[in-house]
Amino acid sequence: MDAITYGSLFLILGSTRLSVLTCCISENPGKHGFLSADAETQEELKDYLLYEEDGHIGLFVMLGETIKPLFYGTVTCMEVKAQGGRCVLHLEALTESYQMDLTVRNRSFQDVAMTSHQLIQKILEPYSQSQILFSIEDKALGQIMVQYQETDWEFLNRVLSAYGASAYIAGNEPGIYLRVGLMDTEEDADWDLLPYVLHRNAAPRETKKGLKGQICYQIETYDILPLGKKVLFKGKELYIGKIERFFRQGLFVSRYYLYFAEGLRKLKYYNPFLGGVSINGVVTAVSRNRLQAQLETDALANYRKKYFFPFSTVAASPDGSGWYCMPRPGDQVRIFFPTADEKESYAIANIQGDSSPASDSPMSRPDLKDITMPDGKAVRFIEGGIQLAVGGNKGTVTLTNDGNAEIVTDDDIEISAAEAVCFSTDGMMSVTAGSRIQFINDAGGNITVTDETVKIDAAMIINN
Structure with a gap:
C-alpha cells in the first residue's frame, strides 16, 4: 500500500470536515481503540465545535477516488489552542465500544443451557449498532454468571477470559464491530523483506x-x-x-x-468485587438439599435449564441423615458468594423485617435456638428443655431436663392404642378437669366424676 500523507487525511467531527495536522492511533486486545489528533479550524467555528457538535468523530484517508475509514469513535477530550491568527483543535477519542463502559450494572444469568455466544449477544443487546464475529467455542455455560459492579465491557472481557480469548475492536468500522477470539482468515501481507x-x-x-x-x-x-x-x-x-x-x-x-x-491467550480471571456479596431471592423450586431461586438481579425472563444452588442446612450428612430443613417455594433466601468464583455460591436463610423483635419473638433470645416454619410448626431449645409447638402455640409438648413432660392444647388430646394404655407412677397420679372427668370402655362401663357426684355404671360393680 502507498504511504498516507497529511494531505490525504481528514477528520469528520459531527458534520464538520477538518484538516489533520497530526494524529496517532493505538489498539490493544480487550481495550478501546484510542485516537489523538490535532486539526486546523476556523476562528468562527471553534465555539460551535466545542459546544454543539455531537461528539462522534471519524478519521478518513483519500486514496485516489476512494475514501477509506481509519477510525470511528466518540470524543472524550476537546481543546482549542489559539496560535496567532489560526485555531488548532486537539481531540482525543475512543472507539464506539466506549459506550459499553459507561454504566455499571448488577445482573445475573441463571440459564445453565445458555451458550457462550448467546450470553455475549445478550451483553451487546442494548447496543443497536453492534456486530460480532465469533471465534470461540459455542458451548453451554453450565453455571450461573453474575455481572456485579461491572460495566458491560468489563463483564464481556471477563467472560471471554474463561475461553482464553480477548475482545478485538475494529476501530475502522462504524458502531461496535467486535471480533471475539482470533480469526482463522489470513490477511494478504507481504512483509518478509521488512526490517x-x-x-x-x-x-x-x-x-x-x-x-x-x-x-x-x-x-x-x-x-x-x-x-x-x-x-x-x-x-x-x-x-x-x-x-x-x-x-x-x-x-x-x-x-x-x-x-x-x-x-x-488470556488467562481466566474473576471479579474481585463479588467475593462476600449476598443477593436476595425467592425460592421457586426445591430438590433434596438444592434449590432454585428468582434473584432480584436476574436478567432473563425465561430459562431452559435453571441453576440449582446448594442450600446451607442446619445439619446434614452425605447419606441424607441428620436435619433436613429446607425452605419452601415462596420463601426468602440470600445467595451468598464466598469467593469471586460464581460456581462456589450457595443459598442461606434470609431474615427480613423488624430489627427489634417483640419480647415473645424467638429472635428476642438469640442464646436460645429454634427452628420455626411459616405455618407455625416449631422446635424450640428452651432454657432447661425442649418444646415442640404447632399452630403458633395452639398445641405444645414440653420436655424438661428434670424429667417433667407437659402437653398443652387449645383443643382435644387423644391417646389410643390397639391393645392397652398404661399409666403408672411411684408417687401420686392426679387428674383434674374443669367440670367433669369420665372414664368409658367399649363394654359400656362408665365412671363419671363431677363437682358434687361420682357416678358408676356397669353390668357388675365390685366394691372391696
Whole structure:
C-alpha cells in the first residue's frame, strides 16, 4: 500500500470536515481503540465545535477516488489552542465500544443451557449498532454468571477470559464491530523483506505461556490491517496483537506487534468485587438439599435449564441423615458468594423485617435456638428443655431436663392404642378437669366424676 500523507487525511467531527495536522492511533486486545489528533479550524467555528457538535468523530484517508475509514469513535477530550491568527483543535477519542463502559450494572444469568455466544449477544443487546464475529467455542455455560459492579465491557472481557480469548475492536468500522477470539482468515501481507525487531518476554509470570507465548515480532509498514488478524510472516502464522499508528517524516506509519496464538491467550480471571456479596431471592423450586431461586438481579425472563444452588442446612450428612430443613417455594433466601468464583455460591436463610423483635419473638433470645416454619410448626431449645409447638402455640409438648413432660392444647388430646394404655407412677397420679372427668370402655362401663357426684355404671360393680 502507498504511504498516507497529511494531505490525504481528514477528520469528520459531527458534520464538520477538518484538516489533520497530526494524529496517532493505538489498539490493544480487550481495550478501546484510542485516537489523538490535532486539526486546523476556523476562528468562527471553534465555539460551535466545542459546544454543539455531537461528539462522534471519524478519521478518513483519500486514496485516489476512494475514501477509506481509519477510525470511528466518540470524543472524550476537546481543546482549542489559539496560535496567532489560526485555531488548532486537539481531540482525543475512543472507539464506539466506549459506550459499553459507561454504566455499571448488577445482573445475573441463571440459564445453565445458555451458550457462550448467546450470553455475549445478550451483553451487546442494548447496543443497536453492534456486530460480532465469533471465534470461540459455542458451548453451554453450565453455571450461573453474575455481572456485579461491572460495566458491560468489563463483564464481556471477563467472560471471554474463561475461553482464553480477548475482545478485538475494529476501530475502522462504524458502531461496535467486535471480533471475539482470533480469526482463522489470513490477511494478504507481504512483509518478509521488512526490517523487524524480535522480543522475548522472559518475566516469570509469562513463562507459563511457553516459549512461543513469550515471542513478539515488531515491524513497521504503511499497510493498514485490523487488530487480531492472522498474517504469514517468515513462514510463521502470527496474529496482530497490538497496533500503533503515527506520523513520521510526514508519512503515516503502522507499527504492528505480531504474536503466536499462545502469546495472545488470556488467562481466566474473576471479579474481585463479588467475593462476600449476598443477593436476595425467592425460592421457586426445591430438590433434596438444592434449590432454585428468582434473584432480584436476574436478567432473563425465561430459562431452559435453571441453576440449582446448594442450600446451607442446619445439619446434614452425605447419606441424607441428620436435619433436613429446607425452605419452601415462596420463601426468602440470600445467595451468598464466598469467593469471586460464581460456581462456589450457595443459598442461606434470609431474615427480613423488624430489627427489634417483640419480647415473645424467638429472635428476642438469640442464646436460645429454634427452628420455626411459616405455618407455625416449631422446635424450640428452651432454657432447661425442649418444646415442640404447632399452630403458633395452639398445641405444645414440653420436655424438661428434670424429667417433667407437659402437653398443652387449645383443643382435644387423644391417646389410643390397639391393645392397652398404661399409666403408672411411684408417687401420686392426679387428674383434674374443669367440670367433669369420665372414664368409658367399649363394654359400656362408665365412671363419671363431677363437682358434687361420682357416678358408676356397669353390668357388675365390685366394691372391696
